[in-house]
Amino acid sequence: MNRIIVFLVLLIVLIAALAFGWWAYTLPGKVTVPIGAEEISIKSGAAVALVLALSGLMAAAWWIVSGIFVLPGRIARSRRRSKSRKANAALTEGLLAAEAGDAEAALKLARKAAKHAEDERLKLLLEARAAEANDDWAGAERAWSQLTRLPGGQLAGLRGSAMAASERGDQLTAETRAREALGLKSSADWPFNSLFDLQVSKGEWEKALDTLTTGERRGMIKGDSLRRRRAVLLTAHAVGLPHDEKGAAQKALAEAIRSAPGFPPAAFHGAKALMVDGKAKAAQGVLELGWKARPHPALAQLSRRLVPQDTQANIAQRLQALIAAQPNHRESKILMAEIAMDKAEWVGAIRSLALLVEENPTARLCLLMERALKGYGDPSEAARWG
Known part of the structure; x- marks a missing residue:
């Protein structure tokens, strides 16, 4: 056209x-045209x-002369364009090689790009990726660290250096880089996740709680995930406190239960702390709250031994209270069968267990069925379930 x-x-x-x-x-x-004494x-x-x-000759002469003056600039621009094309090709091919896991090619192209590329950030990016492909985590960390000092490269550089430090086992440096990144004004959620995971892996529950609060404030975590993580951290923190700080432990467990009633360990340890304090009634209330949110066999087992050397009638009453909190749940039906066996009501227990086994047979139900059949007096049938 x-x-x-x-x-x-x-x-x-x-x-x-x-x-x-x-x-x-x-x-x-x-x-x-007069020329001297003559005329033409x-x-x-x-x-x-x-x-x-x-006029045409003058224009042509001017074009040739001006072309001679601008020729060096044109040659320089042509060289720059050629250099830029080579650099872009080396960077593109090098990054693709690094992502493909071709460590040797990535390293070779990184050296080539270093000669031709004008953007220092791209050179460092390829250098870091090539080092990672070669499992040279120290070299990768150096390249990422240099990238953090260049405009626009701080967040990416911090992420890369944190990952490289973690790969070579330097968790302290990885945590420092993640904390620096979290302090930047960015919507990226990796600094929060990295810092949180590192603190949890080291059992730094209070620091992890502070990080969780920061993540909540910046909208990086919310809803059930936030509440459950908080409950997990508070429970772990409370369990790790010494006996002389039982008040702080009970407070943390109470907060964990409020945060996520459906997290069984929070209800279990909260009730256990109250039981140790001799507050069996309060402990039972915590267990009922936990059972209502999410029934779990550990809660029923703790309810059985809230009061030392208690009567079977009192134990059954506490277990019935758990069942009433969530009557249609599978765990409640299993608990009803266990109560029946405690009372030696073997036929009722076998019927209840048979229905549950038909729905979903598990090793636990098979062992309960074995116990019920033995109690009923049918050892040969019981042996089939053991």
Whole structure:
């Protein structure tokens, strides 16, 4: 399309030139040019043609002279473009090689890019990726660290250096880099996740709680995930406190239960702490709250031993209270069968367990069925379930 337009323009110019030349040729009269004592007469058409020819020669001469002056700049620009093309090709191929796991090619292309690329950030990015592909985590960390000092590269550099430090086992440096990144104004959630995971892996529950609060404030975590994580951290923190800080432990467990009642360990340890304090009634209330949110066999086992050397009637009463909190749940039905066995009501227990086994047989249910059949007096059938 462009060639057609150029051809048409040239054709129009040629036609216009021919028309102008014919017009000039047909002009009447002469042009007299005095040269000293003599005069030279030229036809008007020839004079116009001569002026046009001289103008063309002057324009051509100016174009040639100006071209000579700008030639070095054009050569330099051409070299820069060639260098840029080579750099872009090396960077692209190097990054692809690094992602593909071709460590040798990535390293070779990284050296090539270092010679040609003008953007230092891209050179460092490829250098870091190539080092990672070669399992050179120290080299990768150096490249990422240099990237953090360049405009626009701080967040990416911190992430890469944190990962590299973690790979070479330097958790302290990894945590420091993640904390620096979390302090930046960014919507990226990796600094929060990295810092949180590192603190949890080291059992730094209070620091992890502070990080969780920061993540909540910045909208990086919310809802059930937030509440459950908080409950887990508070429970772990409370369990790890010494006996002389039982008040702080009970407070943390109470907060954990409020945060996520459906997290069984919080209810279990909260009730256990109250039981140790001799507050069996309060402990039972915590267990019922936990059972209502999410029934778990550990809660029932703790309810059985809330009061040392208690009567079977009292134990059954506490277990019935758990069942009442969530009567249709599978764990409640299992607990009903266990209560029946405690009372030696073997037939009722076997019927209840048979229905549960039919729904979903598990090793636990099979062992309970074995116990019920033994109690009923059918050891041969019981042996089939053991």
